[in-house]
Amino acid sequence: MNSRSLVAIATRNDKALGVAYAVPTQTPDMAYTVPKLTDYSSAALDRVAGECIAACAVESGEVRTDTDLKSFRDRWLARKNGILTQINDLWLKGAPKEAKREAGIRVNELKARVTELVEKAHVAAEDSQAGESVDVSLPGIRRPIGAEHPVIKTMHEIVGVFQKLGYSVAEGPVVETDYYNFEALNFPPNHPARDTQDTLFIAAQQSKQQRERLLLRTHTSPVQIRTMEKMRPPIRIVIPGTVHRNDPPDASHSPMFHQIEGLAVDTNITFGDLKGTLDHAMKALFGSSVKTHFRPSFFPFTEPSAELYVTCFICGGSGKRGADPCRPCKQTGWIEVLGCGMVDPNVFEFVKDNGYDPKRVSGFAFGMGVDRLALLKYGVDDLQYFFQGDVRFLEQFA
Numbered sequence: 001m002n003s004r005s006l007v008a009i010a011t012r013n014d015k016a017l018g019v020a021y022a023v024p025t026q027t028p029d030m031a032y033t034v035p036k037l038t039d040y041s042s043a044a045l046d047r048v049a050g051e052c053i054a055a056c057a058v059e060s061g062e063v064r065t066d067t068d069l070k071s072f073r074d075r076w077l078a079r080k081n082g083i084l085t086q087i088n089d090l091w092l093k094g095a096p097k098e099a100k101r102e103a104g105i106r107v108n109e110l111k112a113r114v115t116e117l118v119e120k121a122h123v124a125a126e127d128s129q130a131g132e133s134v135d136v137s138l139p140g141i142r143r144p145i146g147a148e149h150p151v152i153k154t155m156h157e158i159v160g161v162f163q164k165l166g167y168s169v170a171e172g173p174v175v176e177t178d179y180y181n182f183e184a185l186n187f188p189p190n191h192p193a194r195d196t197q198d199t200l201f202i203a204a205q206q207s208k209q210q211r212e213r214l215l216l217r218t219h220t221s222p223v224q225i226r227t228m229e230k231m232r233p234p235i236r237i238v239i240p241g242t243v244h245r246n247d248p249p250d251a252s253h254s255p256m257f258h259q260i261e262g263l264a265v266d267t268n269i270t271f272g273d274l275k276g277t278l279d280h281a282m283k284a285l286f287g288s289s290v291k292t293h294f295r296p297s298f299f300p301f302t303e304p305s306a307e308l309y310v311t312c313f314i315c316g317g318s319g320k321r322g323a324d325p326c327r328p329c330k331q332t333g334w335i336e337v338l339g340c341g342m343v344d345p346n347v348f349e350f351v352k353d354n355g356y357d358p359k360r361v362s363g364f365a366f367g368m369g370v371d372r373l374a375l376l377k378y379g380v381d382d383l384q385y386f387f388q389g390d391v392r393f394l395e396q397f398a
């Protein structure tokens with residue numbers, strides 16, 4: 001370190017404080033020692049005081065660690081033989097009577113400055129040990145605020161619509177057993193309906209009983225059973241989550257995607273309740289002018305089953321965009337949004353002991369693919385963009 005420049009800084013600082021000191025005559029590289037005084041004139045006192053403070057400022061500026069600080073403090077402030085004590089002895093006690101007052105003022109000033117410098121060194125040591133010293137003139141660190149992923153945002157919107165109807169949220173595991181994903185949903189072993197699910201199975205499960213074997217859940221429907229095992233009727237729940245199927249990724253398929261399941265069970269729940277609830281939900285999601293349309297379908301766990309279509313919210317149901325055909329609805333004016341139906345009594349049989357006697361309760365269920373809805377909603381033309389994590393794509397939704 002260049003002590004010379006530090007001395008210059010120390011001298012300048014002292015001037016800034018309104019006390020002018022002469023440039024020191026001791027070489028700054030030598031450790032400071034307290035000189036004996038013979039000349040007690042004002043000029044001489046100014047000079048020795050200036051030298052002393054400049055030396056103290058240099059040493060103070062070199063303090064980095066707690067050990068530095070301790071030896072610096074001891075050297076200057078120790079009662080026994082510290083520099084201030086020596087100055088007291090040599091300059092004040094040794095002063096002739098007529099110079100005592102003047103010397104006293106100088107020594108007091110000096111004590112105040114040395115104490116200040118020790119305090120400064122203390123702060124500096126703390127700062128440098130905290131890793132860095134703070135330059136308050138530097139610009140602050142900008143932490144960009146994240147935003148919800150478009151799929152998650154869509155999910156929250158859909159869940160929100162049902163929460164307003166009094167539904168609560170349930171969740172379940174992504175790695176599921178054959179029992180919950182299939183058997184308890186009325187897919188018996190070897191039933192062909194299992195083939196429609198393109199299931200990804202966990203390896204090395206052959207030694208287990210079939211119902212115990214693990215797989216990646218192909219839909220959120222297993223959480224219907226899991227929830228009915230825990231909660232007695234009446235229930236109204238929505239179940240958001242990820243599901244997996246053995247589909248190679250392309251513009252409209254992904255081996256991982258998102259579903260929201262719905263389940264309402266009570267006494268006297270009818271297909272009319274299902275239609276009214278879903279019609280309301282579609283209007284809340286896509287606008288009040290949207291029309292709904294149910295077509296018969298099949299799911300092992302609902303009877304009767306249906307697919308729900310809404311009027312295409314891209315072309316408004318006309319099948320055309322100006323002179324061009326509307327692609328999202330394949331010119332039909334309708335878009336399929338979910339599968340639904342009345343809970344099959346065979347499903348209730350699996351949770352009968354928890355109050356779900358199929359003779360007493362009825363219910364409806366539905367399940368929709370969130371990703372496809374997000375795709376249509378935001379006019380994105382490739383599903384893969386959602387899962388590549390490219391910030392340039394994602395920040396458009398922030």
Ligand code: PHE
Binds near residue numbers: 218220302341366
């Ligand atoms: N689980 C079905 C699927 O993934 C959707 C569905 C849910 C159908 C609930 C009816 C009732 O295709």
